[in-house]
Amino acid sequence: MNSTAKALLLSLSLFSKAKAQNVFPQKVEGCNTSQFCLDCGEVQATYDADAFKDISNKINAKYNFKNGKGSVAFQVLVDSFGKGCVISHTDAMNSQISKDLIVLLNGCKWLPAKDANKATSSSINVVFEVSNGQLAGYIQRVDTKAMSENMSNPGTPEIFNKHYKYKNVSLPLYEITVLQKESSSLPNNMSIHSVVDKNDIVWYGTYNGIVRFDGNKIIRLDKSNSPFEKEESISAIAVDNENNKWISSNNSIYKFNNGNWTKVDSTKTGSGWTRNIVAVENGEVLFCTNKGLVIYHNDQWSLLNQKRVKQLPSNEILYAYKDKKQRLWVGTYKGSIMIDVNNRITEFNQSKTPLNQICISKAVEDSDGNIYFGLYDYERSPVRDRPRAGIAVFRKDGTWIHYNDTNSGLPANTINSVLFDKFENVLWIGTNDAGLVRFDLKDMWENYHNLNSKVPSSYTFDLSQDSKGNIYASTFNGMMRLRKK
Secondary structure, three states, rough: OOOOHHHHHHHHHOOOOHHHHOOOOOOOOOOHHHHOOEEOOOOOOOOOOHHHHHHHHHHHOOOOOOOOOOEEEEEEEOOOOOEEEEEEEOOOOOOOHHHHHHHHHOOOEOOOEEOOOEEEOEHHHEEEOOOOOOOOOOOOOOOOOHHHHHHHOOOOOOOOOOOOOOOOOOOOHOOOOOEEOOOOOOOOEEEEEEOOOOOOOOOEEEOEEEEEEEEEEEEEOOOOOOOOOOOOOEEEEOOOOOOEEEEOOEEEEEEEOOOOEEOOOOHHHOOOOOEEEEEOOOEEEEEEOOEEEEEEOOOEEEEOOOOOOOOOOOOOOOEEHHHHHHHHEEEEEEEEEEEEOOOOOOOOOOOOOOOOOOOEEEEOOOOOOOEEEEEEOOOOOOOOOOOOEEEEEEEEOOOEEEEOOOOOOOOOEEEEEEEEEEOOOEEEEEEEOOEEEEEEEOOOEEEEOOOOOOOOOOOOOEEEHHHHOOEEEEEEOOOEEEEEE
8 A cells, every 4th residue: 555545544444433523524625615505405416426436436546545435524515506616524534545536526516405496515435345355435415413413522623823922811701692502492503694673582593493592492493483494504694774574495486574474486595405594784685606796686676697787706605795885796606896975896806905806705994994804715725714714804994904823813714603792892793613702993803712712613604693682692502691890
């Protein structure tokens, strides 16, 4: 057996003893897992049999696995067009064989998942095992309930920042409360999407159902009180200025207004799969889909795509945001643009800004008019923590600042959410590796995670704030509330 194969098998044997949660989404290979569901669809994603078998054949022809054994798992995002992208794997040593498998998996012919006969994006787990001197692969379907239990142990947060010393002087000022299925009627501990409405009701989407939480009681949404199944999993949620709730699930969009649910006519939204829903202060609602940006305002629907705006880098919209000056910021999987009130377009892919060849993934504006953008590096790469990601600040004077874990106190570069706390004039950041971050907008960074606080998980997603200043977060290990003492 050659040295590379020995190294892989060593890493596989080590990983076979690792905790199960390490197999699940980690955003390793350059895709945003928080925007996609696992094994979703009435017809789940799969591979072309001949193309997939060819992967094993090529690896077996290149490497000698005689007397070897072990396995390695990959999570592959399969979009609605059948294009694949490896987003995590379990080879701790990141050997050359795993790198070769990543290249082959990315180029494999995939068959997308389908909901109601419509292709949709999802992710699947693929396992390669060495047995009898040969490498063979197969799909390992995900049991979301079992996965939730595996994630109940939050593990060790990954602090990529090695030079900043976190004093966390504000941590004692907060009371952190966590609701989990073991101690409440929450159907599942894993959640990505949540929002607080104008009545301080928390709308919380888990992997096994949607709930409403009024601060005391959890009410589950099912067919008796909503259009959703008891085990429904959603892809986006938002609350607009009139307190309408907008929820996307299974390629459909629903509006909840004054106790009534309405399903939006799919012809108005272009039938695209919705990744994010963003409510704007002027009353607009932005739907970020794989067919362009859908804009709703005053009962009118419009579609912004490459046919209408040639400068739009792609119709695959990850996120959009409209600031207080009515400038529209659009992040796609091939770059970002900005459209001002006079319809003048700024293209960033050739600019000397932090948005060059980067996708805007989140945005929030502070009381002074500075805009804080979460950045997503869409280029495929085996590097997990990307220095081109992190936080970009567009200051009110038109200048830019870029924060990452090498030039600031940001503990990790993968950003899931940003929230401006108007009660304390600070920025809260949800990360995918290091838990929750508190930034005082100057030079003080604080990092709260399960090793130094009651923050339940390193995976912190949607952040929202109620009228009293309480902050709610969706995590992979329960609903978290952070309240000032």
